[in-house]
Amino acid sequence: MKKVVRGFILIYLIYLIAIGVYFFLWAKTGIPAEAKGTPADPAQFMSKDRITESLNYNALRHFISFALIPLEWGVYLFVLISGFSVWLRNRSERITGHFLIQMLIGFAALSLVGAIVFLPADLISYQISRHYGISVQPFYDWLRDQGISLAVDSLIGFFALTAVFFFIRRYPANWWLPVWLLAVPFVVFLIYIQPVVIDPLYNHFQSLQDGRLKQEILQLAARAQIPADDVYEVDMSSETNAMNAYVNGLGSHLRIVLWDTTIRQLSPPEVLFIMAHEMAHYVMHHIVWAVTAALAGLLVGLILAAKFLLWAVQKWGARLNLNHPGDIAALPLVLLIFSVLSFAFEPVQGAISRQFERSADSYAIHLTGDREAAISSFQKISSASLAEINPPALVKWIQYDHPTMLERFQYLEQVNLKDKE
Secondary structure, eight states: OHHHHHHHHHHHHHHHHHHHHIIIIIOOOSOOGGGTTSTTOGGGTSOHHHHHHHHHHHHHHHHHHHHHHHHHHHHHHHHHHTSHHHHHHHHHHHHOSOHHHHHHHHHHHHHHHHHHHHHHHHHHHHHHHHHTTSBOOOHHHHHHHHHHHHHHHHHHHHHHHHHHHHHHHHOTTTTHHHHHHHHHHHHHHHHHHIIIIIGGGTSOEEEOSOHHHHHHHHHHHHHTTOOOOOOEEEOOTTTBSOOOEEEEOOGGGOEEEEEHHHHHHSOHHHHHHHHHHHHHHHHTTHHHHHHHHHHHHHHHHHHHHHHHHHHHHHHHHHHHTOOSTTOGGGHHHHHHHHHHHHHHHHHHHHHHHHHHHHHHHHHHHHHHOOHHHHHHHHHHHHHHHTOOSSOOHHHHHHTOOSOOHHHHHHHHHHOOTTSOO
16 A cells, blocks of 8 residues: 555656646747737737736646646545545444445545545635635635535535445446436436526525616527526626626526626626527527537446446455445545546547537627627636636646637637628
């Protein structure tokens, strides 16, 4: 175990140095020469100090984000090989013979370990965001939201993993199928209830107070054939200076939502372009397609996870004191496999999402026909959030689920508004 731990620490330190050099020294984030002086040039809409802040802020943000990826794997690996997961299993079996309570003990302990390890990084990210003026949320409000997120994620995670282990114990090689069949309605249900159950846990939602703007948005929705009778604004100005808008939910829980920061910082034509973009996701059935793609990816991931879990237990089960694949002591192993597979699928998910976003931009500019408002809205959003116009290639390939701002500006400049989508 000591060799594995030392090896991981050494590799992790080398990795940290490598990504530090990449993000702070090597990464090319400037715009190409042909974009100088165009609407994509940050110098056209951001001060020199603001541009410098954007470079520094994003370098720090990317470094932390990439540093945490293998750290999560290291936590699971350490809990597994240190014998802590076996100790948890033995203790829980002494306390109770009920599988559900044993799972609760094991999951709660792992969640606590994860929270302790990652809280400093979350706190640093919060402080960086505050320092650069992105977040304006008071510390205790931020801590409250962290607690809510931990509670919601833990509740969903506990029931999901309990179902996974329930089926692993019964079908060690083929548990992926019943788990996937159960996940389909579960995912759809979460999307359905999110606007009315989960989102209000964090923020206050109310009908848009600007009656004229609301009417213009509803008229735009009618043109897009979206069955909406209200527009909601959410109080985000107490947390951030960034802007956002979205259409989420299904059926009777469909909601058109604007952050109040968006309403305050953008002009009505700019808001209408942003809303047209979000409406495009509904009109073009991107939510349905995204869920379908996610469920297809989940199916492939579960099949691979089942094979990797069976192989790992057969190869190292005796060394790790794992009695079978459904052993509660194998919980960190299952989480490790899920995490690695999730990371491996991120580039595919990002590529699909970027295509959706490109088509939504196209739909929005053709629906509104206002090139000037489209470009200026993206400029203001970029400035408010210190967004990168041209992010490092590694970030775009692995983490970006939107086209880069450079690509979006270039498209808006070149698109022929006479062409109908």
